[in-house]
Amino acid sequence: MISRVVKSHIYDMSIWGEQDVSSGKAAKDENFPVGSLLISRRLRPHVQAYYDFARVVDDIADSETLSAEEKIKRLDGMEAVLCENVPAPDRPDVLSARYLRNSFLETGISFDTATDLLIAFRQDAKKKRYNTLDELMYYCRYSANPVGHFLLDLHQEKPDTRPASDALCTSLQILNHLQDCKTDLIKLDRCYIPLDMMHAQGVQVNDLLAEQTSHGLRNVFDRLLDHVDALNREAMYLPRLTVNRRLRLEAAVIVYLAYSLTKRLRMGDPLATKVKLTKFDVIASALKAFRHFM
Template identity: 75%
Template sequence: MTAAKQSKSYLYDSSLWGDKDVSSGKAAKDENFPVGSLLISRQLRPHVQAYYDFARVIDDIADAETLSSEEKINRLNAMETVVCKDVPAPDRADVLTARYLYNSFIETGVPVDTATDLLIAFRQDAVKNRYETMDELMQYCCYSANPVGRFLLHLHKEGPDTFPASDALCTSLQILNHLQDCKTDLIKLDRCYIPLELMKKYNVKVEDLLAPQMSFSLRKVFHVLLDHVDVLNREAEFLPRLTQDRRLRLEAAVIVYLAKFLAQRLRNEDPLAADVKLSKKNVLYSVLKSFRYFM
């Protein structure tokens, strides 16, 4: 068998792709901070949508309750092959997201590692469900969240001076999301991103996340993590000032404000008792306050 035939056989192997799409049913409207905002220029929105669709599919693969860890890894590896190379692949909606993003990278020159770094995180999700230290969590965020911001910056031709503030914002959003979903993640996926070392310090057990309401000790753990988020958000405040594209600058400013609002809500509300979400008032205020960056 030739190398070309081996490659084609590999990509069509049903043990790698499975026989159907794996979808959570989530859409952009379900996210706190949808990537494909109307603030992005119309010309670039198709590329942002291609990236979002790919990220949604690989996230769904990593979170699929019906797939084994090995099946998840196989599918994620196959998706990486398609997003990196012009190779044959099944003509199916989930797989085509990788093909569309490959074409987008060719057209825009955005580095492919903004996609492959996400795959590193989602492979980790397939096999790892606990985080011992804060350093482990931050390393995970480097791959699960920061590539999203860097994709947008590369797409808008922004300079590397914007990367540190963008990374801080994306990591902040990821930690906030973990705190929002801590109970759901444990119930559905047996996954806990809150560092075990930190919980042990305050005599908190993973099972405490299943309680109907938050204990005083768990609230302390949340405050420590939210203090860290506050530091990240202060660093993220530099992003709108460094961003050259006006529309992206406005988008960044809005998201920084929203991250601060969500952090405050998580300090005052209990995600074990009820969903903690941004309000329409939070969103309106963030947009109005951010218009000074559009000038």
Template identity: 60%
Template sequence: MTDTASVWGRDDVSSGKGASDENFPVGSLLLSKALRPHVHAYYDYARVIDDIADCETLSADEKIARLDAMEDVLLGKRDPIPRADAMSAAKLRASFLKTGVPFETATDLLIAFRDDSRGTPCTSWDDLLHYCRYSANPVGRFLLHLHGEVPHTFAAADALCTSLQILNHLQDCQGDLQRLHRCYMPTDLMAQAGATQDDLLAGRATPNLRRVFNTLLDGVDALNREASALPGLVRDRRFRMECAAIVSLAHRLTQRLRREDPLAGRVALKRTDIMYAAGAALRAWS
């Protein structure tokens, strides 16, 4: 058996990201006060495993060993040691046992982060959707289960989460390649457009790379249309408002990425976008 200390290694893998760095609200005031601690437990766990996969000082094998250890703690196969990353898995385990939310909503995330750790390439739109199935869609399903929503909400939620993940990839395409040597732009789309990964390192998008961005945004538009049905399917009023706001923000960010260049500077939501989202939330109250 692997020595516990050697598996966990250093406690210095944090990326420094937090809820304030996200495009979309994490455990916002729209959610029930009683459920917010469970949402934060899930977010803390997700942040830790994301940081492990993104750590620039761990080898691929070290990352996967650490992710495996997190899964063992989550599933009760390993006792946690008293440090933040292990305890986040233990805290989420306690949340799942209390709420009945399926453990798969957390273990599925590990599939994507193991792929990131290995440097698994994204060769096609289908590869990108597969990655989002595990890196993003479990988040929506966690929230749906937590609110007691029914399975017919899953497809629209999956579309929304996949949309948000691809939008994030577009926002961060340059940084992902520079810092993590990771590219989520499908290689077949890049080749068809005559673009290369070197184009992502420029100060502005070339026409060829812009074609790749627009093709991905066409796919996001289709996902956003499917996601637009989600608020009408959700029964919990407060969560319905949250969903309506996030759907609105996804549409607004998609429009911004159509008009703005993510290589020239981070394309971010503005105050006007937040106002539109607030209006969408209010309309979903009834």
């Protein structure tokens, strides 16, 4: 539970600042949006509540104006509102924690699916570099995998779906890091590409600022994508294990989209341009996924 020290910070409303730091992004702006039409209408409000909270705390961690200390205070504040229902400003960013609290109390889903995200985002506030793939995987355990746990628990799926879900969520997170590797360094001085992989190829972090990817850095990207390929193969078990038909189809679509984005990052240069999915990728993935709907 939240400590008395943290609570004393929350009651001091000045920690919230005068404005929220929300980015204004919506689910449609993401590579792999949650809460699509494939999710049951009855469950969509809970998915939206989770997404709104995750969006807010992610924006806090990625703020270009808040200091590391201010970010952590705000993240602690969001946790206190979520877990303890402490007083806080009636503002959309803060209210997202209150709405998610109500959702969790209604559905019985573990608060860990949200507080685990906060572990990753507190780390984002302070940690700028990742030395090894193991460090990156540990980060993904908290920054990405809880999203899958939430959706599986919301649909009352069995625990045997979690390993494949974790593989998929981690794959998506690493793909996102590769897409945004240059932007993350420019805006936040943050690099998720493992340093040992870079040093093995004779490249440095600042090489991510180049106009195009060097041969050595291309080797680093490809090695990371080899790891993503393995995760994607494990993720293919998720649609087969998922009982709920709507969630099964959603999972299948996202797995095929992960494969598509992996291929595009193999062929494209994330330093030269934004490598992203196309409408054709989305349509093709949806068509492939329908075989899992039966």
